Amino acid sequence: MSNKDISQKDLLRIPSVVASLINLLLYDNKAVIRASQIRYIDLSEHFFFDKLLRPVFPDVCVFVSGSKRNLPFILCFENQTRSDPTMAVRNFIYMAAVFLWQLRQKHSSGFEWPKNRFVPCVVFTLHYGRFAWKPKSFRELFQFDSYPCLQPFLTDYKMNVENIACWDREKIESIRSDFRFIADYCAQMRASHGKTYEPPTTWPIEHVEQTLTALAALSQDPDLKKVFDEYVQQFKTNEQKGAPTMASVIAHILQRGERIGEQR
Known part of the structure; x- marks a missing residue:
């Protein structure tokens, strides 16, 4: 499997x-x-x-x-x-x-x-x-x-x-669960011919681990998969305040990029 x-x-x-x-x-x-x-x-x-x-x-x-x-x-x-x-x-x-x-x-x-x-x-x-x-x-x-x-x-x-x-945008945005992240990712991959994915920053994520793990598994981008996996581990070990959104994930990606840049 x-x-x-x-x-x-x-x-x-x-x-x-x-x-x-x-x-x-x-x-x-x-x-x-x-x-x-x-x-x-x-x-x-x-x-x-x-x-x-x-x-x-x-x-x-x-x-x-x-x-x-x-x-x-x-x-x-x-x-x-x-x-x-x-x-x-x-x-x-x-x-x-x-x-x-x-x-x-x-x-x-x-x-x-x-x-x-x-x-x-x-x-x-x-x-x-x-x-x-x-x-x-x-x-x-x-x-x-x-x-x-x-x-x-x-x-x-x-x-x-x-x-x-x-699925069209209206249908995807109407989904009342984290599955809309999966649908949005699939739709963006189809529209961009598998080249680009821009996460919706304002959508709240209710089930962070399951949602990001699913996105990481679907992604063909090894860097995106790695930062998603890292964020999941960080989320599991750190107490979060308030409902997380994809914006917090992107912030983690940017911080990671800055750390790598400093190391280099």
């Missing part, structure tokens, strides 16, 4: 971040789902890895408990930094893994199972790369139209792919 996958998983292990993403993707960014409704499902206890050591379950899987405004459901996130032609098949396997997990939860406590025991599941592939994802469905992989005799019996599976680098 790559450092990028681990870092993105850490950020999505924060209930408020997941709740904000669900509201963004499913509810037109309205505050419908709360962090208190998020329950993480650990599928690793039940399913295994393939021969290439890739998990046959999604990166993050959450049970969203019901409320007056919605029934319970399961939502999964799969993190990808590049297009994978087999992902439609893998996502289909992830969906099956979730329903197999539900079959084993007959007497599970802590989950609000409906009378028919099953709840629906949706899988989102979060794509952080600069280029739009292809292909997105079984139809594109298997060339369904070439099998006319099978058409009445074939079922297509269409992926839910979010090309984050293609």
Whole structure:
């Protein structure tokens, strides 16, 4: 498992971040789902890895408990930094893994199972790369139209792919969690063809370690990655006053540059 996958998983292990993403993707960014409704499902206890050591379950899987405004459901996130032609098949396997997990939860406590025991599941592939994802469905992989005799019996599976680098500014700025830093970084990398990144200085950072670690893992700039890593270590050891912003990170970068200049 790559450092990028681990870092993105850490950020999505924060209930408020997941709740904000669900509201963004499913509810037109309205505050419908709360962090208190998020329950993480650990599928690793039940399913295994393939021969290439890739998990046959999604990166993050959450049970969203019901409320007056919605029934319970399961939502999964799969993190990808590049297009994978087999992902439609893998996502289909992830969906099956979730329903197999539900079959084993007959007497599970802590989950609000409906009378028919099953709840629906949706899988989102979060794509952080600069280029739009292809292909997105079984139809594109298997060339369904070439099998006319099978058409009445074939079922297509269409992926839910979010090309984050293609999100517009309004959508990115409306995100109510630190995930907007990740989306902003991806969008800037796409716009500048991977050359420049100007961090938004005024945005507050709620989860400093997870956010900067994720940015450091995504970055192709070794210097930026190094200063982000340094700031994370500094933040973990020093007591911070007030809500940190990206401006404090940039100040650390400038101070580091001055120290290196003095040493030279």
